[in-house]
Amino acid sequence: MYSIGYDIGSSSIKCSILDIEKGKPVIQGFYPEEEMKIDSPKPGWAEQNPETWWEYVKILTRQLLQKSNIDVQQIKSIGISYQMHGLVVVDKNYKVLRPSIIWCDSRAVEIGNNAFEKIGSEYCLNNLLNSPGNFTASKLRWVKENEPDIFNKIHKIMLPGDFIAMKLTGEINTTISGLSEGIFWDFRSNSISKNILDYYEFDESILPDIVPTFSVQGYLTKSAAEELGLKEGVVVSYRAGDQPNNAFSLNVLNPGEVAATAGTSGVVYAVIDKLNYDKKSRVNQFAHVNHSNEQTRIGVLLCINGTGILNSFIRKNMASDLSYNEMNNLAQNIEIGCDGLSILPFGNGAERMFENKNIGSHFLNIDFNRHTKAHFFRAVQEGIAFSFKYGIEIINEMGLDINVIRAGNSNLFLSPIFRETLANLTQATIELYDTDGAQGAARGAAYGAKLYNSLNDAFKNLEKIKIINHNPELSEKTFIAYNKWLELLKKFN
Missing domain, CATH: 3.30.420.40 (ATPase, nucleotide binding domain)
Structure with missing residues (x-):
């Protein structure tokens, strides 16, 4: 069947x-x-x-x-x-x-x-x-x-x-x-x-x-x-x-479990078991798929509009002859911090985590004599990872500690630079699974039609394919680059 x-x-x-x-x-x-x-x-x-x-x-x-x-x-x-x-x-x-x-x-x-x-x-x-x-x-x-x-x-x-x-x-x-x-x-x-x-x-x-x-x-x-x-x-x-x-x-259904995705937009989604909220409404709280009157399951959703769409924009306008994998390979030749080049990835409408301000995307500190396409490729991915870190700090303020992040092995999580930068900044373990939204919808439908006896049955064959831990040797450099990015962000937010 x-x-x-x-x-x-x-x-x-x-x-x-x-x-x-x-x-x-x-x-x-x-x-x-x-x-x-x-x-x-x-x-x-x-x-x-x-x-x-x-x-x-x-x-x-x-x-x-x-x-x-x-x-x-x-x-x-x-x-x-x-x-x-x-x-x-x-x-x-x-x-x-x-x-x-x-x-x-x-x-x-x-x-x-x-x-x-x-x-x-x-x-x-x-x-x-x-x-x-x-x-x-x-x-x-x-x-x-x-x-x-x-x-x-x-x-x-x-x-x-x-x-x-x-x-x-x-x-x-x-x-x-x-x-x-x-x-x-x-x-x-x-x-x-x-x-x-x-x-x-x-x-x-x-x-x-x-x-x-x-x-x-x-x-x-x-x-x-x-x-x-x-x-x-x-x-x-x-x-x-x-x-x-x-x-x-990703089988994220219970309190403390966290999922992430980095497609057109970027999202961190944490499940809690109480009606909680951010006082500035910078993250959102919605009923999770298994929420009911008897069982409170709220998804705390951090959404960043300008993530994968920025990577797509760069490819269309600077690297139409390259695949995303080729862009990733070139970017790995560039040092953390991109020799000063920083990118704010917020060019896809108002951002909730900035209280619905539309601050736009900004390419900053460009040096015509030093920066190459490869610098831009890495700066894009670092900027996106930095925006994830900025948003996760809002979730932390709500009392949620994020120690493990589950994600599908797709989109920006295919990039070693993006996932390693995120792991080094959050100190969280990133687990990648062989699944995606369409596969999840198919599992949900089979469970909804009672073709699985339980959700445990639905997920018993979900395959974990990779684990990424933070690298203490690189974390310090990554935090230095992030803090410089934060100072630039303050000029626009």
């Missing part, structure tokens, strides 16, 4: 087909080969067409089925991971009314800040565990204020994963974890926040119905099955935002 997992990212759509009994993927892939376009009609805006995600899901699924020759009759479940905080709006005919305002769009920052002040910081932090910030609820309010004709046609709003589930099943629903990431969930009353709805002037009917994260959430329709090349009636039995799902894929 097999389970399919989709990961709906802003860069690409990923898919993994998991052999449920062996706990290993049979085949996996992504589409398109080049990163998906993010439209930016105005500075700070970021939009994508949800129908494009669906088209790519169909193309990728058919490609993998054709390559693997899997018996589609044996595919029993489907799970979805998705880019968080996006807004998709549809009318009564389930037609998309406007492009999705995605996670890195910063147009609603001021709306969220005003809500935080007027609703009250005490309520927001105690009950929502966050400021309304630049999240889905604030983005919806932007539509109401600026596009009233569109707003008046809205039947339901959705997160990106809810939209894909709708295309698969014909049903519109969401999860408590999803509502919490949109800042619609009141953790104290365990219900949708009436205060948010009242302040933003939304009717509750605009929100989808709630289903458990691991559950029968719908069945594959005949038309969707034909488009995908699958059989009708496969159960859709799991969905989660990409960061809770990334943690889930």
